[in-house]
Amino acid sequence: VSPEANYPLGCWYIAGTSDEVGRQLIRRRLLDRDVVLFRQASGAVVALEDRCAHRSFPLSHGRLEGDLLVCGYHGFTYDAAGSCVRVPSQDHVPYGARVDAFEVREQPPFVWIWLGAPGESGRRAPYHPSWLHEEGWTSWGGQGHIDANHLLIHEDLLDLTAAPFVYPEIAPPVLLSPPPLEVEVTETSVSYHRTFPSGRLSGWQAGATGLAEDQDYEQSESGTFVSPALWVGGWEVGAPTEHGDVHRLAWAYALTPAGPTSTHVIWIAARNWATAQPAITEYMAPRFEEFFRRRKSVLEAVQANLDGSDRRGVSVSADAAGLRAREIVATMLAQERGRAVLRPR
Numbered sequence: 001v002s003p004e005a006n007y008p009l010g011c012w013y014i015a016g017t018s019d020e021v022g023r024q025l026i027r028r029r030l031l032d033r034d035v036v037l038f039r040q041a042s043g044a045v046v047a048l049e050d051r052c053a054h055r056s057f058p059l060s061h062g063r064l065e066g067d068l069l070v071c072g073y074h075g076f077t078y079d080a081a082g083s084c085v086r087v088p089s090q091d092h093v094p095y096g097a098r099v100d101a102f103e104v105r106e107q108p109p110f111v112w113i114w115l116g117a118p119g120e121s122g123r124r125a126p127y128h129p130s131w132l133h134e135e136g137w138t139s140w141g142g143q144g145h146i147d148a149n150h151l152l153i154h155e156d157l158l159d160l161t162a163a164p165f166v167y168p169e170i171a172p173p174v175l176l177s178p179p180p181l182e183v184e185v186t187e188t189s190v191s192y193h194r195t196f197p198s199g200r201l202s203g204w205q206a207g208a209t210g211l212a213e214d215q216d217y218e219q220s221e222s223g224t225f226v227s228p229a230l231w232v233g234g235w236e237v238g239a240p241t242e243h244g245d246v247h248r249l250a251w252a253y254a255l256t257p258a259g260p261t262s263t264h265v266i267w268i269a270a271r272n273w274a275t276a277q278p279a280i281t282e283y284m285a286p287r288f289e290e291f292f293r294r295r296k297s298v299l300e301a302v303q304a305n306l307d308g309s310d311r312r313g314v315s316v317s318a319d320a321a322g323l324r325a326r327e328i329v330a331t332m333l334a335q336e337r338g339r340a341v342l343r344p345r
């Protein structure tokens with residue numbers, strides 16, 4: 001059974017990071033389309049369909065000539081709007097020689113892209129977590145690919161009770177007996193929050209914060225399904241940092257479906273303590289890479305076991321936020337498909 005695409009097109013997704021998009025051509029598969037990304041001399045990011053209008057050669061195999069993109073096969077040349085402006089073998093450009101150009105918005109560290117119906121991008125807005133631009137935080141990140149549907153990843157992010165089983169040596173001990181989730185929903189988002197009774201930190205948490213491993217601390221976790229494109233969450237430890245605030249760890253997972261069972265993931269983590277100490281980042285970064293690797297391994301095994309279906313199992317109370325996220329996406333898809341009947345693209 002071929003799995004059906006279950007991601008809305010009418011949503012801002014993250015195409016890449018500001019760091020990786022430059023004057024070289026990048027090919028990325030986004031929502032079942034191949035897109036080529038590059039930066040103009042002015043710094044503006046351009047996203048075009050990665051398929052030449054002539055004989056379908058990937059434009060990402062071509063080259064930039066100023067702000068023009070030259071196909072590497074017969075030299076058709078495109079501007080940033082996707083219009084072919086030159087055909088080397090003749091002196092006129094045939095009618096209809098163009099490729100799709102997609103709307104892009106850059107909010108460092110993210111480059112957002114709109115692959116939905118043109119002209120509808122204003123109905124929603126990219127989301128920018130405050131800790132990415134506020135003073136008093138330092139961040140780091142990474143990216144990778146998970147061969148699983150984006151909703152499996154969202155569900156996993158919205159329920160950390162898997163952590164003691166998937167990451168037994170790095171999960172905080174308080175997660176072994178988690179209090180119920182407090183779930184808050186809006187029409188388009190779902191957030192959860194959980195405050196734990198005081199308990200021990202895991203070894204790596206103590207190592208990263210400099211707090212004692214043999215003392216109890218209040219801890220809480222939270223997470224938000226912001227949109228099909230983004231999950232943000234955080235962990236707090238109720239002990240003061242050098243600035244007097246409690247220790248806060250925040251992170252974001254950007255999920256961009258490449259196809260129904262394949263998702264590109266970009267993650268950014270940030271902390272509000274020891275922000276001028278790169279050694280703490282170097283200590284934490286490999287742990288976050290390990291979180292990613294284990295999440296990938298579990299979710300790819302789940303996806304493979306689904307045989308192309310979206311067969312659901314029984315659910316428990318810890319699944320409340322993930323189930324709500326599925327409902328939100330189902331509603332977005334129903335609205336989008338309803339509209340598409342009236343206004344074909």
Ligand code: FES
Pocket residue numbers: 052053054055056057071072073074075076
């Ligand atoms: S395929 Fe691009 S110019 Fe021919």
